Amino acid sequence: MKNILSADGELYLVKSFCQEEEACQLFALFLDTLAWQQEQIFLYGRWVKVPRLMCWYGDKDAMYQYSGVNHQPLPWTELLLSVKEKIQAYYPCTFNSAMANLYRNGNDSMGCHADDERELGHNPIIASLSLGESRRLKFRHKKSKEVLDIVLGHGDLLLMAGEIQHHWRHELPKTKNTKSERINLTFRQVKPTL
DSSP: OOOOOSSSSEEEEETTSSOHHHHHHHHHHHHHHSOOBOOEEEETTEEEEOSSEEEEEEOTTOOEEETTEEEOOBOOOHHHHHHHHHHHHHSSOOOSEEEEEEEOSTTOOEEEEOOOOGGGOSSOOEEEEEEESOEEEEEEETTTOOEEEEEEOTTOEEEEETTHHHHEEEEEOOOSSOOOOEEEEEEEOOOOOO
């Protein structure tokens, strides 16, 4: 695998990690079986609806907090566990949780952020599997302002590692282009906080 960042972290894109038939099956099953909900987060002093649907799964102690919301994990589904095991067999890592995001159309988005919460550890490894409609993920270096755009397609796997969360922020911006549904699964290792 080749690191696609110019500096300050590791970013790997594995095109068609899940082949078309498998990706289509996973998309349909996850769309129908995961416990999708629209959350509210505390942002800039007020509660706002998150512009996507999401759900959190994992080991019972894999609690995750961001933007004023505590995420208590739902128990793993067999299908999520099988995807987690496939990724762990491909890349040397261990995950105890998965966040699923459902982007219903081009108006759904993820704001600019770094996954730098304390419970993720110093240099977390995050694996992100895309299913469904392709979308652009934008990375911006915190100091140099360098921008890297990556189009994530159906079945693609993105791996973030090393110091990327210290130096880069990323977002899934809104788009005026017609877009159908996209599911993104992000696997993490959440550490208990004291």
